[in-house]
Amino acid sequence: MDLVAALVKHVTHDAFLRRDGYDLRRHRTALAASQFLSTDELRALQLARLRDIVAAAAGHPFYRRRFRACGFEPGDLRDFADLARLPLLTKDDIRDGLGATLADGYSRGEVVHKRTGGSTGVPVHVDIDRAAMSLKKAATERHNGWAGLFPGDRLAAVWGDTSAAQPLRARLRNAMTARAFYLDTLRFDPPHIEAFLAQVRAKRPRVLMGHAHSIFRLAEHVRDRGGKISFGGVITTAMVLSPTERRVIEEVFRAPVFDRYGCEELSIIASECEAHQGLHEFAEGVFVELAGERADLPRPLILTDLSNRAMPLIRYEIGDYGVAEAGACPCGRGLPRLREVSGREADFLFTPDRVPVFGISILDTFIIHIPGIKQAQIVQDRYDHLLLRVVREARFTDESLALLGRRVREVFGERMRHEVAFVERIEPTASGKYRFSVCRIDSGGGE
Ligand SMILES: [Zn+2]
Incomplete structure (x- = not known):
């Protein structure tokens, strides 16, 4: 038993979260149960939250103007179909209107500022209130758990980030909470890769996480040098994972791949369960629409954040594409699924x-x-x-x-x-x- 893992899991992880104004406990219990609700029960839960967030959006100057312009009253939203009366929210809308202010009653000091280059190279800034962040963090923990990653576990991450670049306080905090160590994808050369692999061998993390294509390149590096490294699970994220890349990663690291879709503006959106038959949506926090008619083709994803009241994202056109997966998943979860998501592509x-x-x-x-x-x-x-x-x-x-x-x-x-x-x-x-x-x-x- 890893004593540090136990200490982090049961004490320091939550202590740091609480100090920063987050409370996940209630959400953890609720999310553990709601993932197994039936499709109808989840639809009802989503509709109730959709109505709440649209009502809350009337407290933001941007949506007051928008609702007025299209003759919409929040009470008009009785069913999912009524959502179509609202226009899509573009990145320009966020840059030129929504992002300028917060909803009534929120101040800059109490929100979490997120910025991203997104899927389309257009910079976007979004503020998320702490109540919403608590739910999102709890959801991320739930989806991490599907891949075998729990609070307190060590994590090997391939990312555009290094712990060395952070101030000491952040590094100490990382040691006591996330316990992650990084391979910086801006320094993806053999010496840095070998140093990272040496850490992996010494610390034996259960899970490897990172951009899909970087993880693939790491797997190629290990394979070509005849090395042996295994994990309990590999979480790939932030971009398209091709079937070939998945096969190579799973062979080299002798672990199943759990592909994931998320973004800075909303946090986690969908991820694979242990059945690996599509990505279950985080339906309690995100409502997913697919624009257009052809259900067999990738269609633009339209996302509504069901929890962020400080800066509501309603019908956000994120720039990614998805295909819905029909039927029930063998894992028994009622959360709807996306068969595939495609968006970010980068050489x-x-x-x-x-x-x-x-x-x-x-x-x-x-x-x-x-x-x-x-x-x-x-x-x-x-x-x-x-x-x-x-x-x-x-x-x-x-x-x-x-x-x-x-x-x-x-x-x-x-x-x-x-x-x-x-x-x-x-x-x-x-x-x-x-x-x-x-x-x-x-x-x-x-x-
Ligand atoms: Zn499943």
Whole structure:
């Protein structure tokens, strides 16, 4: 028995959460039960919460204007179909209206600020109230549990983040709560990978988590060197997982893959259970609509956050696509399922020394910090040259341009050259999806 794990699970994890104003206990019990409600019971629960959040949205100036403009009263929402009377919420709506203020009665000091480059390279800022965050954190714990990850367990994470970059307080806190250690996907070279694998061998975490494609590249690295590493489960997230990638990951790490879909603005949205037959939605906290008619094709996901009252997201057009899975899951959970979700696609790019740099990590840690970028795309045509396509807005200044150059040098090194092309818009690929980073080096982005 890991004594530290027990201490963290039973004492420090919740103590830190409570200190930050979160209370998960009530939600844990409720979510453990509600996942096994029948489809009809869950639909009824969702409709009640949908009506509540729409009523709460009337307390936000943006929705007051919006409801008035389309002649909608919150009491008009009697069934799911009535939701269609409300327009979709776009990222521009959040940037230019919703995001400017909080709902009546909320102040900036009591909300959690989230920012993301999202699926489409458009930076979005959203504030989430703490009551909503408590529910979301409890839901994340529930879905982690399906993959065998519990509070107090060590976690190996492949992410655009390193614990070393955090201040000591954050690192101490990590040691006493999440107990995660990281492989930074902005430093994805053999020495860093080997150092991470040495930690894995020493600490023997039960679960490996990270961006799907980074985990795949890590599996390739281990396989090609004939190494042996096994986990209890692998959680892949934040982007498309191909069947080939899943097979390689499961073979190399001798563990089932639990694919997951979530985003910064809403936290967890859906994830696989132990049956691995689609991703169960976090239906108690998110209402999922699929736009369009063709049920067999990927359709745009329209998401309504059922808990965030400080900045309600109602019918949010996130830019990802999904296919619904019909019928009941063998696991017995009544939570509806998505067969597949597709959205974020990004290539690995390279430094002039040919060290891979993962596009999604740049998206998350890079463009959202530069003022005035409305959308961006990075195209690499040579090892020492990048083309940055930028859709700018009025706030974009010479300073933004200088900052962009500095970030390129920080991530890719001093020898990387780049040019910036200001464009009206960034075209999606032939499949209709947006790619944040595109590698056009002839080797095909391989080793
Ligand atoms: Zn299931």
